[in-house]
Amino acid sequence: MSSGQEVGEIFGNGTGPATALLRSPTVIIASVGLWGMNVYLFRLFRIDYVKVLTLDLVKEREAAMKNDEMNAVEEDEGSDVTNGSGNRRNGAAMASNGKTKIGHDSSSDVTASKLIVFSLSLLALLHFSTKLWIDVIGGSTIGAIFVFYSAVLLGICLPLHSTSWIRTACDTVFHRAFELINPRCFCFGSGMPRAVPFIDVFFADAMCSLSKVFFDWGMLWHLAWHYPDPVPTGWHSIVIPSVAASLPYLIRARQCLIMYTIGFMKNDPKKYQHMLNAIKYSTSLWPLCVSAYEKTVESPDEKATLEKILIALLAINSTYSLAWDIVMDWGMMQNPQHFMAPIVPETCVPSSSSGSKVTAPTCAHAVLRPRLRFGAATSVAILLVDTILRYSWLLRFYEQRLFPSNDVYILCTQFLEAVRRALWNLLRVEWENIKQNRGGKEGDDNEMESEYDPFISSPSNMEMSPRAAQKKDRQHVQKQ
Template identity: 30%
Template sequence: MKSLTSPIQSAMPSPLFLWRFKVVLFLAWGFICCKVGWDSVMRMDANLQNIFIYEAFLYYNPLLLVTMMVWLWGVNLWIFSQSSVSYAKVFDLDQNHLTHKEIWKCSTWMTIIVPTSMTAYLYLYSHGEVSLAASQPVLLYIFVAIVLIFPFDIFYLSSRFFFLRTMWRIAFPLQPITFPDFFLADIFTSMSKVFSDLERSVCRMVNKQVATIAWLEADSVCGSHSIAIPMVLVLPYLWRLLQCLRQYKDTKERTCLFNALKYSTAFPVIFLSALKYHVFPEKWISLYRPLWLLSSVVNSLYSFYWDITRDWDLSNFSRIFKFNKPSLVSNLFYGRKWLYFWVIGSNFLLRCSWTYKLSAHLRHNYLTVFTITALEMFRRFQWVFFRVENEWNKMTRSGVQLTEIPREEDKLLGADNHQV
């Protein structure tokens, strides 16, 4: 019997070939960016290299960290799609919500655009095109803002609207708090350094200090002495504190007050650290640094305790969500006691190190701070699994009527539903 496949169909490349081709292009692009960026840095004067890399790092580090968080969120959704936990029910999402494949598509474009802009910034500055170099981060920030608030039905409008609406509810908790509200606010506490760097970056752009060393002379405006830095660092914790108070008003549960107290312990860590730039060195060493260390210990231990006993409810080490079918993920994680010891141990260590990043007087060690912030993103990535599963278990135990949720593979949105 003759094959019914048309010559055109047989000539088309297979999906596996296309996927491998995209991976090769992606790696080639990454190599070119690294090579051009490194060569550009080597062209600069040795005395200027470290200062300028620090400035370039400031502009692009927030978006690089956001990109990493989006990649990890895609992994969260992928694993949930293989399990019995219905994250769509937990977050009260409609059928048009983004799946892990669409999240990874977004993160792939972010991974391409942000480093490309950074490479262009370094290349143009090292070749004497200072004004063009200064425009690169400015254009990138404007582009990201436009994509986020674009009012037309492209770039996943419904998901962008859901995200912006949730951000509004977080900033102004005037309505009853939903699970997506405090879940995203918790993630924002792990991104407080991102918000702080965004504020400093925008401040320098507004004051026309990009691609110059003029910002060294205006330290009180956008630098170490700026009061805006601790104010922005504390903002996610303040949002979460107000949410807890609003929940107490609605439910009268005392647990909400203890949760609010947990977030309030971050305030002394942030503001005592910022005092280093506003008091005499002797006063800082003798009085404020010991208080800062004490407040850091209290915040770390309280947060760790709350993660284990409240957010995760790890009263015993036998709970981990089931998977719909045997796979590498299920073989690695389902029912494995070592997973709990790893998560608890790493959560404790990273909770302790996170106070380092909240400390304004330590932020000049930018590579160390970037590493700790990236590790905090990974800690939050782990936290998501147990927090969402715990919420799902509460929903099922409470007798909530749950309709059958189609598998992710059966309801993935086609390309015609979104225009990118």
């Protein structure tokens, strides 16, 4: 969710030093590079992010195959043994084919180095195409942006082996984007809606951080429609950009309502959490709409009133979202009474720095949660930076002092939101990985998990922990 929903200049020809036309590709390029940083850190701290993101899809696929096999067995009842065994063999073949499809070609792997190099290449292409089209040819900014997008599209579509991973990644993005709008229920049936997998939740949350990019795309449509004339001032001119910027929040709120419906049908006592989450996303819509409407107002008194309303809405949204980040998305501070009295005095001791593993719990473990895969210091640092960036909209009070134009200020907040989302991704995937490994056992929350620190640990010490060694020995004895 965006740390601030202000919008840039809507009306006029947008000839500032950082127009909305250049903001959107710049932020997207930065997001690609930051995802490369995420991939690198996931690999470094031994978190299988691909498994975390796709586990729900794998389970759904396996459940569907088991259901097909059961239906095939029921249909084959009463038939001869040969046909029955043949159908079972077909079912086994389907299962093996399904497992084969889950695998992927190693040449299409999306690695951190590929993402970072790709983002730097896109940044260079954006700079070159802009300079060439505007300074050399004398064209407009709109033309430069369309040249950039056309060059990127052409480069991706070329059947080169070196860019096959980009086509695979784009195919995944488009497929997940389609799933965001794909109906997950049968309107004319009484069946339960299909649950929203974690990868779609993760993807929709990422789109929320790019909501102002969607606004800029809507504004690009308006500029192109009225080109070469400036966009006329009026409320109707902000409808399409505002609706475009609202789409990520509406999609994410819809996902929450779907999960609430499933929880209601299953009598889940925690179904209310999905409704609270949907309300959280609704608090992001109002600042965006008020900020856009403020651009159409000419009266100073009305502008001042809208500014006060906007600040109040931004404060509510940022505080609500920050609390949800910490408690629900990261699984931290979920039981403060449990940590305050008996645990904090005993566990607030210096962590071990002798070598490989954190052997004693710290204050961070007591206050946040027992398991911190990235370590106590890194987790606390991410939490503090996320808190600061949640309130990056406070820079609006220093806009004229720090930024040459409103467009530069909006670009800065968009980039800060991309950085915040990259940090949020680390703890979100970490918490989802912990929940998946826990397998729904509440007792595991009280168990301290050894932490892997790749910066101070030697490879020999990191090969296997004592707990893992004992577990492997028990498995070996059972096999014998």
